Amino acid sequence: xxxxxxxxxPDAVQTDLVQFLTRRTGKDWTADDDxxxxxGLSSLHAMELVVHLERTFGVSIRGGDLQKENxxxxxxxxxxxxxxQTAGDGGTGA
Amino acid sequence: xxxxxxxxxSGQPLAVLGAGVMGSGIAALAIGHGVAVSLIDVDRxxxxxxxxxxxxxxxxxxxxxxxxxADAPGELVTGLSPDGLLTGAGAVPxxxxxxxxxxxxxxxxALADAAALVPPGTPIISNTSSIPIDExxxxxxxxxxxxxTHFMNPPYLISTVEVIRGTHTAEATLAxxxxxxxxxxxEPIVVQDAPxxxxxxxxxxxxxxxxxxxxxxxASVPSVDRLMQGCLGHPTGPLRTADLIGLDNLVDxxxxxxxxxxxxxxxxxxxxxxMVKAGRLGRKSGRGFYDYEGEQA
Numbered sequence: 001x002x003x004x005x006x007x008x009x010p011d012a013v014q015t016d017l018v019q020f021l022t023r024r025t026g027k028d029w030t031a032d033d034d035x036x037x038x039x040g041l042s043s044l045h046a047m048e049l050v051v052h053l054e055r056t057f058g059v060s061i062r063g064g065d066l067q068k069e070n071x072x073x074x075x076x077x078x079x080x081x082x083x084x085q086t087a088g089d090g091g092t093g094a
Numbered sequence: 095x096x097x098x099x100x101x102x103x104s105g106q107p108l109a110v111l112g113a114g115v116m117g118s119g120i121a122a123l124a125i126g127h128g129v130a131v132s133l134i135d136v137d138r139x140x141x142x143x144x145x146x147x148x149x150x151x152x153x154x155x156x157x158x159x160x161x162x163x164a165d166a167p168g169e170l171v172t173g174l175s176p177d178g179l180l181t182g183a184g185a186v187p188x189x190x191x192x193x194x195x196x197x198x199x200x201x202x203x204a205l206a207d208a209a210a211l212v213p214p215g216t217p218i219i220s221n222t223s224s225i226p227i228d229e230x231x232x233x234x235x236x237x238x239x240x241x242x243t244h245f246m247n248p249p250y251l252i253s254t255v256e257v258i259r260g261t262h263t264a265e266a267t268l269a270x271x272x273x274x275x276x277x278x279x280x281e282p283i284v285v286q287d288a289p290x291x292x293x294x295x296x297x298x299x300x301x302x303x304x305x306x307x308x309x310x311x312x313a314s315v316p317s318v319d320r321l322m323q324g325c326l327g328h329p330t331g332p333l334r335t336a337d338l339i340g341l342d343n344l345v346d347x348x349x350x351x352x353x354x355x356x357x358x359x360x361x362x363x364x365x366x367x368x369m370v371k372a373g374r375l376g377r378k379s380g381r382g383f384y385d386y387e388g389e390q391a
Contacts, residue, residue, distance in 0.1 A: 044251075047154045066156040 007085045008057055013078040020052055021074070031074040046071060053077060059084040107132050108274075109180055109187035109212075111204045113144040113172070115340060115378055116221055117193035119249040122151030125168040126161030126250055127278050132179040132187060133172045141172050155250040180211040189217040189274055191243070196346040198225050202233035209234045217270045219243050223339075224290040224298070224347040226354070227260035237262035241271050244291060247338055257282045258291050289354035290347070297335070298347055299359040302366065304332040308383075309365040315383045333383040337376035345370050 014031050021029045027039050035041055041048070049071045050061050059081055061070075070080045108124045110117050113135035121131045125148060133148075135141045148170060155161035173179040180187060190208045194200050201220055209218050218239045220230050231237035242258030249255075255275055259268055268284065275282045285292050304318050313321070319331025328335075336344055345367060351360035369375075369382065376382030 043158055046157050047150065050153065050157065051150075062153070063156075066153055068157055068159065071157075 008081065010078045010082055013057065013081050014074050016056060017074045017077055020049075024048070029074060031078075033073060035072055035074070036068070043068070049077065053081055057081045057085065106186060106188035107168075107171070107184075109134065109176070109190040109208065111135075111176065111190065111192040111208060112194035113137070113140050114193065114195070115247060115343075116245060116249065117191075118144055118147050119151060119247060120191055120193055120221065120245055121170065122148045122155065122248075123161075123245075123250040123278055123280075125170060126152045126155045127168070128162075128166055129168040129278070131168055131170050132185065133170060134174070134176050134179055135172075136174060138174060141174065144172055145170055151248065151250050154248075158251060160251050160253075176208050176211055180208060187212060187216065189219055189270065191219045191221055193221040196223060196225065196343055196350070198229060198350075201225060202230055205230055205240070206233045206235075209236060209239065215239065215266065217241060217267045217274070219271060221245055222258075223343070224294045224350040226289055227258050227263070227287045231260050231262050238264035239267055241267050242287070242291070243271070243275075244293060246293075253280055255280045255282050256291055256293055257284045258287055259284055260287050290351045294347055295351065297332075298344060298351060299357065301332045301336045301339075301344060302348055302359065302361075302363055305336070305366050306363045308333070309363060337382035337384055337386070340376050340378055341366060341382055342370050342375050 018029045018031070021035065024041065025039060033040070035049070036043060036046070046068060050066070053059060054061060061080070061084065065080065065084070069076070071077055107130035109132045110121045111134050113133055117133065117135070121133050124131050133141070133144055135144070152161060152167060171179065179185060180190070190212060192201060192204045192208065194204045201222065205218055205220060212218070214236055216239060218234060219241055220227060221243050223244055227240060227242040231240050234240050237260065240260060241263045242260065244256040244258065246252040246254070257271060257275070272282050288295065290298060304322070307313060307318055308315055315333050319333050322328040322331045330338070345362045348360050348362040351357065373379060374381045377386045380386050
């Protein structure tokens with residue numbers, strides 16, 4: 001469960017995700033790169049992003065939010081985290 | 095509610111015997127499609143972690159579009175023995191899927207125990223990568239109810255399933271299993287009974303050869319996989335596939351093939367045996383031909 005005081009600044013989310021992807025793939029990332037594109041993560045590892053976001057930002061990603069498109073770029077993942085933290089109930093999924 | 099969560103068209107749960115890699119994967123496939131699962135395993139520790147592992151699998155399938163996100167997930171019930179879980183109101187399963195360890199005696203016992211508890215006509219499915227169904231049929235009271243499946247790992251992502259019709263398998267059993275798999279959006283391919291059926295008979299000696307190539311120093315692990323992927327269109331490469339199967343399971347399956355076919359190409363090679371002895375079992379142990387540290391299996 002998160003409250004408004006637990007919200008993470010979008011920039012901080014993006015910085016964390018870029019570091020995570022760099023550690024994971026050994027290459028540099030920008031906020032708009034395709035995470036599943038060349039040199040990125042295989043689809044089989046997409047759940048690692050979900051687990052990382054849940055552990056790091058205290059959100060719960062379930063139901064309709066579990067779509068690969070929500071995780072395709074650092075930008076989209078930070079938008080998802082912001083939306084889930086704002087919702088405050090841990091998720092808007094089914 | 096059973097009528098909401100049951101196997102499509104039947105309102106009954108699916109019973110899964112064994113909460114290992116395949117059992118939990120098959121359970122996740124069913125649950126992700128709104129089918130209730132009764133999961134049984136004699137190992138208390140493995141059972142204790144099953145719900146979390148299955149939830150992870152279900153979410154992976156949803157994330158990759160392999161499971162309908164709109165369906166309410168099926169209910170999961172777990173137990174240490176089949177006695178209470180396969181009998182009683184609302185508990186009689188639409189089918190039993192046995193997914194215990196790839197050992198003929200262990201499978202025979204699990205199948206016989208379950209078959210004794212469910213009504214005649216309930217499909218008893220052995221999920222095996224290589225053990226002939228006719229051998230397992232000797233252990234069950236009604237061989238007509240017995241049939242084989244060979245789900246690939248992970249079952250919730252791979253949409254084609256090898257289905258093995260034994261000599262004694264009834265037409266009705268085959269029809270029920272086809273309907274079950276179709277309801278789970280899988281494509282069943284029915285084959286005749288033989289050691290390793292089709293996929294393992296071809297794939298497992300090939301992986302064994304890939305390991306021999308590495309042991310001989312002809313090429314590195316990544317080079318073997320890249321060549322098989324890039325030149326021959328293999329989706330993951332034989333050695334990464336071996337890691338996904340589990341090297342211990344692969345060795346068990348190779349022994350099954352070797353003993354029953356006499357094909358020396360199926361004798362597990364030394365490097366494979368050494369890796370199993372050292373506990374390098376592939377993805378599930380964090381290390382095999384590749385490292386998987388930090389990943390959840």
